[in-house]
Amino acid sequence: MNSGDEAGSGPAISGKRTTIYDIAQTVGTSASAVSAVLNGTWRKRRISQKLADRISAVAVEKGYSINLQASVLRRERSNIIGMIVPKYDNRYFGAIAEQFEEGARKAGYFPVITCTQRDPNLELEAARMLLSYQVECLIVTGATDPDRISDLCHAAGVKVVNLDLPGSKAHSVISDNHQGALELTRVLLSVRSAQTGRDECLYFVGGRTNDHNTSERVRGFLQAHSERGMTVPAANVLACGYAAQKAYDSLSALGHVPKGIFVNSTISLEGAVRWLTDLPAQDRQDILYCCFDWDPFAALMPNCVGMAQQDVPALLERVFAWVATGKTSTTVELVPCRLRLQQP
Amino acid sequence: MNSGDEAGSGPAISGKRTTIYDIAQTVGTSASAVSAVLNGTWRKRRISQKLADRISAVAVEKGYSINLQASVLRRERSNIIGMIVPKYDNRYFGAIAEQFEEGARKAGYFPVITCTQRDPNLELEAARMLLSYQVECLIVTGATDPDRISDLCHAAGVKVVNLDLPGSKAHSVISDNHQGALELTRVLLSVRSAQTGRDECLYFVGGRTNDHNTSERVRGFLQAHSERGMTVPAANVLACGYAAQKAYDSLSALGHVPKGIFVNSTISLEGAVRWLTDLPAQDRQDILYCCFDWDPFAALMPNCVGMAQQDVPALLERVFAWVATGKTSTTVELVPCRLRLQQP
DNA sequence: CTGAAAGCGCTTACAG
DNA sequence: CTGAAAGCGCTTACAG
Numbered sequence: 001m002n003s004g005d006e007a008g009s010g011p012a013i014s015g016k017r018t019t020i021y022d023i024a025q026t027v028g029t030s031a032s033a034v035s036a037v038l039n040g041t042w043r044k045r046r047i048s049q050k051l052a053d054r055i056s057a058v059a060v061e062k063g064y065s066i067n068l069q070a071s072v073l074r075r076e077r078s079n080i081i082g083m084i085v086p087k088y089d090n091r092y093f094g095a096i097a098e099q100f101e102e103g104a105r106k107a108g109y110f111p112v113i114t115c116t117q118r119d120p121n122l123e124l125e126a127a128r129m130l131l132s133y134q135v136e137c138l139i140v141t142g143a144t145d146p147d148r149i150s151d152l153c154h155a156a157g158v159k160v161v162n163l164d165l166p167g168s169k170a171h172s173v174i175s176d177n178h179q180g181a182l183e184l185t186r187v188l189l190s191v192r193s194a195q196t197g198r199d200e201c202l203y204f205v206g207g208r209t210n211d212h213n214t215s216e217r218v219r220g221f222l223q224a225h226s227e228r229g230m231t232v233p234a235a236n237v238l239a240c241g242y243a244a245q246k247a248y249d250s251l252s253a254l255g256h257v258p259k260g261i262f263v264n265s266t267i268s269l270e271g272a273v274r275w276l277t278d279l280p281a282q283d284r285q286d287i288l289y290c291c292f293d294w295d296p297f298a299a300l301m302p303n304c305v306g307m308a309q310q311d312v313p314a315l316l317e318r319v320f321a322w323v324a325t326g327k328t329s330t331t332v333e334l335v336p337c338r339l340r341l342q343q344p
Numbered sequence: 345m346n347s348g349d350e351a352g353s354g355p356a357i358s359g360k361r362t363t364i365y366d367i368a369q370t371v372g373t374s375a376s377a378v379s380a381v382l383n384g385t386w387r388k389r390r391i392s393q394k395l396a397d398r399i400s401a402v403a404v405e406k407g408y409s410i411n412l413q414a415s416v417l418r419r420e421r422s423n424i425i426g427m428i429v430p431k432y433d434n435r436y437f438g439a440i441a442e443q444f445e446e447g448a449r450k451a452g453y454f455p456v457i458t459c460t461q462r463d464p465n466l467e468l469e470a471a472r473m474l475l476s477y478q479v480e481c482l483i484v485t486g487a488t489d490p491d492r493i494s495d496l497c498h499a500a501g502v503k504v505v506n507l508d509l510p511g512s513k514a515h516s517v518i519s520d521n522h523q524g525a526l527e528l529t530r531v532l533l534s535v536r537s538a539q540t541g542r543d544e545c546l547y548f549v550g551g552r553t554n555d556h557n558t559s560e561r562v563r564g565f566l567q568a569h570s571e572r573g574m575t576v577p578a579a580n581v582l583a584c585g586y587a588a589q590k591a592y593d594s595l596s597a598l599g600h601v602p603k604g605i606f607v608n609s610t611i612s613l614e615g616a617v618r619w620l621t622d623l624p625a626q627d628r629q630d631i632l633y634c635c636f637d638w639d640p641f642a643a644l645m646p647n648c649v650g651m652a653q654q655d656v657p658a659l660l661e662r663v664f665a666w667v668a669t670g671k672t673s674t675t676v677e678l679v680p681c682r683l684r685l686q687q688p
Numbered sequence: 689c690t691g692a693a694a695g696c697g698c699t700t701a702c703a704g
Numbered sequence: 705c706t707g708a709a710a711g712c713g714c715t716t717a718c719a720g
Contacts, residue, residue, distance in 0.1 A: 017501065019714085032690075032691060035714065035716090041716090051689085066714080067417070070712070073413045089441075098431060117446075152407075155407040296617075297645065302646060363697055375699095379697095395706085410697090417712050
């Protein structure tokens with residue numbers, strides 16, 4: 001009695017999930033037919049509407065859900081697209097992750113993102129994992145060593161594109177850091193000089209000079225000064241790394257209060273703003289800064305002259321366009337940044 | 345000649361990836377041995393050190409990477425843990441996603457997160473996808489209809505826990521919204537009354553009253569008023585939804601300028617702060633607000649009295665602790681919020 | 689219009 | 705100390 005016919009008795013009891021064989025058996029047909037009906041190729045196989053309906057009904061009734069591990073294993077394509085991203089808890093990378101998922105779904109992929117905390121070992125480890133899950137394509141965002149990951153992907157025959165930070169072994173889509181920094185510095189220089197009546201060198205805070213993006217931004221920063229005939233002392237460039245605390249510390253360590261600051265990234269900005277709020281009110285008054293990167297609240301802070309917003313939709317559009325071509329290249333594609341200036 | 349022995353000739357040429365059979369063949373052993381060596385069970389199978397070394401060397405040489413789709417299909421456990429999250433581009437959910445990955449890796453899982461934009465259909469769709477990828481456990485964060493997802497998981501025999509928004513069919517871990525809102529409202533009321541010399545009802549902006557968290561926060565908001573003998577007019581609760589623009593619009597539509605505002609979430613705060621900055625400077629002067637949720641920059645805005653920060657590490661700690669027990673429950677676990685007050 | 693069979697790349701008892 | 709074999713749940717030519 002306890003081993004009676006359970007056909008039509010609803011979802012499988014814990015443990016065993018319903019398979020196409022279960023469905024085939026209760027319908028009285030073959031697994032092939034069930035598979036074809038469930039994956040939409042049944043018209044092509046000229047299965048009768050009647051059988052298709054019956055199969056679909058039983059599938060729903062039993063709470064069937066395809067086992068994609070099996071499906072992917074059998075098919076040639078996995079339909080999975082992977083992304084490596086340094087952080088989520090950051091407006092820029094948060095927006096990248098979010099819009100990447102959206103774009104991936106639109107392009108018919110299942111997106112899998114993993115966050116690697118700017119740790120080179122984690123990056124490599126994560127890339128290996130994603131390759132093991134048979135991603136068809138890997139987007140490598142802001143990786144410290146994109147070329148090693150490119151090698152891995154090439155060896156596995158997997159498409160790869162670098163985003164945000166360029167590499168030399170794959171196509172790269174990055175913001176035009178030089179242009180953005182140049183324009184942003186020009187604005188801050190001119191606002192400062194209108195305020196004080198004279199030209200004065202700015203400070204640059206955050207990042208590392210051996211990082212491509214930082215060095216491009218420093219280049220724009222210096223160029224904007226030299227356009228005005230100014231030469232920036234080396235001591236004005238505080239490339240102290242990315243941690244917020246580092247920005248705080250190196251500003252505090254200066255021994256005087258710089259009045260015009262170019263902050264490199266919102267992460268450094270957290271430190272800079274904390275430093276600012278810890279100052280006595282009178283010192284704080286006439287300090288102005290700008291920041292490369294955009295954050296909705298940071299943009300509205302009182303001492304902020306403007307921010308350079310990276311164009312996330314355009315960056316991702318370029319990435320997906322590149323993925324679609326399927327070509328290989330080692331070109332660097334530059335996407336301009338948008339300046340968002342504080343209303344005076 | 346073009347079909348010569350390619351053993352030791354490096355990674356597979358495009359297309360075919362190296363399998364354990366390839367390695368077995370070039371080493372001159374069986375796939376079983378290769379599998380055992382590569383997944384670490386070889387000591388138990390008493391394979392000789394010599395053979396193990398040889399296999400490992402060839403695996404590295406050929407750039408072997410396991411096919412986890414095949415591995416997971418064969419094994420009983422997938423080791424995959426899934427999470428559904430409404431957004432990445434938000435400090436709270438960004439932090440949740442980031443710390444979830446960290447915790448998952450520590451617990452030996454491969455984390456897969458998908459972002460569902462507060463869209464009930466996408467939530468369901470994403471849950472189905474993750475189940476199809478054989479997740480062992482699903483964390484459902486801030487879902488509009490967690491119970492339908494719980495049903496899906498139960499049918500598939502998959503552990504499920506709700507995070508941030510409670511459900512009635514699975515264990516839920518959420519912030520103590522009532523306590524946080526109560527304490528936060530008390531602070532704003534007392535600062536306002538110290539400023540003006542009299543008690544005045546605050547406005548509540550953002551969210552939906554049929555959303556559990558919003559209604560709990562409204563309850564705390566009202567309770568703080570009634571503690572002071574005040575009754576809040578219904579018109580003071582602007583539960584206008586979550587979009588920033590909605591907050592902007594409903595504040596603008598008031599026809600007067602409220603002086604004390606409880607903003608429900610940083611998303612609504614973006615609208616509220618924009619509304620604030622669009623006001624004439626004299627109106628802006630003495631407006632104070634607080635906000636449920638924390639954002640590093642928003643916390644430093646001039647008119648901000650304080651924010652309620654949800655305790656993300658504690659929330660996730662509870663989630664993973666629950667996952668580890670493997671029990672089922674429909675209990676709601678409350679995690680207190682931290683008040684972060686503006687330095688005066 | 690439909691089914692039997694092979695095979696995707698692993699893992700794991702089982703039998704030496 | 706090691707290998708042959710079965711099987712995880714699908715998909716897809718192939719043969720009716």
